[in-house]
Amino acid sequence: MKKLCSLLIIVLFLSACGDDSNSNETSTSENQSDIDKLVMAYLPLEGGEGVQQTNAEFEDGLSEKIGVPVESYQVSSYNAAIEAMGNEEADMVIMPPFAYILGVERAGIEALVGAKEQDGVQSNIIVSSESEIEDITQLEGKTFGFVDPSSSSGHLLPKTMMLDEMDMSVEELENDFLKEEQFVGSHESALIGAVNGQYDATAIASPIPEALVDRGVIEEDSYRIIAESDTTPPPPFSVRGGLPEETKDQVKEYLLNFDEPNFLQNLLGMEGAEFVEVDDSDYDFYRTMSESLNMSPEELMNQ
Helix, strand or coil, X not given: CHHHHHHCXXXXXEEECCCHHHCCCCHHHCCHHHEEEEEEEEXXXXXXXXXXXXXXXXXXXXXXXXXXXXXXXXXXXXXXXXXXXXXXXXXXXXXXXXXXXXXXXXXXXXXXXXXXXXXXXXXXXXXXXXXXXXXXXXXXXXXXXXXXXXXXXXXXXXXXXXXXXXXXXXXXXXXXXXXXXXXXXXXXXXXXXXXXXXXXXXXEXXXXXXXXXXXXXXXXXXEEEEEECCCCCCCEEEEECCCCHHHHHHHHHHHHCCCCHHHHHHHHCCCCCEEEECCHHHHHHHHHHHHHHCCCHHHHHXX
8 A cells, every 4th residue: 555655646637729719618618629638647666668668558548549649747746646636737647545535625536447456455453373362352452563654454444443443532542552553664564573473463455464375474374363444445546527528438438448457566566456436435435534533634645
């Protein structure tokens, strides 16, 4: 999740053209003939030539689908992307859910599709197989190894799960219920630390344990899952609300039928992911989390 937040963002800029008589029309009156080009902006993952090739293939296919050139553009931050959407300078963006919620509030963006891993992602609260802890209530007075302050599945979501289960405030959880909380930097380190007894429990994204077992890093019977969240909604591809409906439909159709797994792996670091249908209400999951933690989407995004 953090990689997603810190490594990558895509923004598609649509430029309008026309004579002076059309210059005062509102965005809701745009039509397909207004579109001059589509410019894609992103912070690339490491990968060099391979990443550039999959991005180029994606851009070429999208250009053919919508009938206008697609170019590349780099953007510095999620806040910059949201501002561009609000100013009608940017028309499409992929960003983490908390950034998306902020974009809805500030710029009226709409979720078009989501990028989902095959089985989805949950947050799992995990203890060593030798631990006597059986459920969340038994974490009282224990040490907890979180991944990173900004990690959804490795911090924000499991903390929300504990708040809901114990019916307490964030302050009570952190200062009274838990003995100590640590941030260890990565999902892999968090799980290895719990297995090795560095802390009593941890929370990580659900694909991590199996991956570490497959690599021989930990034994299959070295850990136990004591709680798991619902499957998290996927990171959304979002569009500016005032875009022509024809453009939205064309881009959505292209994304839902795009079948190049290396593109999303390079783009988001998500293995075996695909584009799926989503709705704004899916992201109430994160709005509820924001309320439980008593933090705004912007505060959570910038953790």
